[in-house]
Amino acid sequence: MTDRSGTDLLITNARPYGEDAVDLLVRDGVVTDIGAGLDRPADVEVLDAEGAVLLPGFVDLHTHLREPGGEESETIETGSRAAARGGYTAVFAMPNTDPVADTAVVVEHVRRRGEEVGLVDVHPVGAVTVGLEGAKMAELGTMARSRARVRMFSDDGRCVHDPVIMRRALEYASALDVVIAQHAEDHRLTTGAQAHEGVVASQLGLTGWPATAEETIVARDCALAREAGAALHVCHVSSLRTIEVLRAAKAQGVRVSAEVTPHHLLLTDAALTGYDPVNKVNPPLRTGEDTKAMRAALAEGVIDVVGTDHAPHAAQYKDTEWAAARPGMLGLETALSVVVHTMVEPGLLDWRGVARVLSERPAEIAGLPDQGRPVAVGEPATFALVDPDGAWTVRGAALASRASNTPFEGMRLPATVAATVLRGRVTSRNGSVAEGKAQA
């Protein structure tokens, strides 16, 4: 980003991708030397990694920072703090704010606020259609060429439902070299939907959200992306049926990528008994067969990345009857632990695989040149340092977000983020977030 104020730093005793421990010397935010037992130059701050696993900083393609308009739930500052604590060095802020991020003015504001806070690269996502209304294409070109340099567009929270609008958006985006991220939900099939359509919802009397509403839109969009030669990103895949569609499209060479959320890797609709809306999310928590399929697809690469869909909601939006509650859950500070629990511990991913799904692929999909880079001399010092033996109990009130709506409340999860480093600057260390911004 525009902040080129890199810092000098010596990281000692870090294990890149969980391999042999090394020291890394950072000058002006760039790695200049890697090796065992590097000398410490006099003027350089030292970060003792104590054997932590060193990974490229995490990149979240799916974050709701709520600012502007939803500051009672989250701000760019509190969300940035959560990101830094979670090991993230770049986040993509979804446009369903108030006002909607559908013009250059709003996306530039979000970008600038992110830079002012300076803890994580905040990349605004532009709306595909004006006001997220699905009727008229927003000025994608103006947003892409603005100071915010928008690389991803989405009406997330809503599906770009009209096939003509979706087709044109994909065609138009192909010339701008940007990606359209779709919230795949045929709303005609999900009117009034409150929960995954299945045994649990039926017994609880909650209107069902059929998996076919996701599968059919993904199938349609893959066909449209194929014809347009455009890049399509499928947000928050939740159904095992969708995976088969993605597999077939990828085999045909369609430029499609897909994400899964941490909660769709771990939680199922069994959590709904008791009607606590902390478990309400869109798309909904599905079945154990679905979570199993998500894990396998992520390991295989059919699903490319983990995106948090971090969705803070103030207590008044959750402490209601189920139907009145807003969908969404916190994700930035728990994502790594859920990935370790669901993917690393069962042997589905090694640390290089974690780097791939949390950093390298998301950076590649969004076209970020300075994120998700190899741990090597000449590359930016943008890292997440992970203590794989750390374990912690999730407490919503102790998270950095303004809201506390975590579905993992009280769960004991493996792995902690020991430190986050953004271009040589330590943004978070053992849960303490750096104060103030590095001076240019």
Add this chain to the structure above:
Amino acid sequence: MKHLLSVTDLDAAAATGLLDTADRLKQALLGREVRKLPTLRGRTVITMFYENSTRTRVSFEAAGKWMSADTINVSASGSSVGKGESLRDTALTLSAVGADCVVVRHPASGAAHRLAGWIDRDAEKTGTHTSIVNAGDGTHEHPTQALLDAATLRDRLGGVAGRRIGIVGDVLHSRVARSNVFLLATLGAEVVVVAPPTLLPVGIEQWPCRVSPDLDAELPALDAVMMLRVQAERMHGAFFPSAREYAIGYGLSDERARLLPGHAVVMHPGPMVRGMEIAPAVADSPSSAILAQVSNGVHVRMAVLYHLLAGAPE
């Protein structure tokens, strides 16, 4: 029993205990000139209805009054979304006022569960104890309806266990159907659900019942048939083509009623759409227990209030 939220909270013994208490209360009232028992004197029962209802609200009110409780009716309208006070604040307010029992009907499934959760957490701080009775939550459950249906079946058939009960119609949207399927199964009945596939919940094959598409084939072996209400708005949701076609396939016509064995009971939770769900002559026939259901409703609700507020007899 702290609250009555779902029939799945009741095992066979607890459900039978409630039905036995209802019978005893009914007998106790029979010979009386003044229809009032002193059982719940000084206790406060608040009914809070977020949906229109005549029979259920009046039935709870009568149940409370016949046992000398102070009953207060709050008619709330609209949901808590953007219309002032939240459901949580309303519930805590009623609890703070000193309600011993809040009877709630709400359009959101799970609303009674949420209320009970908030009130129980509040009770840890304040020491107040308010019981919640679910009088219908969205498309989830209506436990006292299932209990009064079971009471009616006991009266008419001499028992529930081993009897074959048909439930016909819009099971998908029916809280009455959910409560009845689970309670009747708990009490040992064999439950058969008959509906067009569009009005069956996904996963019903895991419920304790059998599903049949053919009403005519089932009627000759039923001990009772419960007809469900079909709401007019379902026709706009493409659940079935027309009221006429629904009546032909799933209505209890005069001809169809003749397929039932002589002892079989015809039931409907009301309000009925005569001519569509049930032929007028069938609804008014000696087989019909529809009005008996209503009067049993008061006794069953007396029993529920009694067990919640005074404790179940040993």
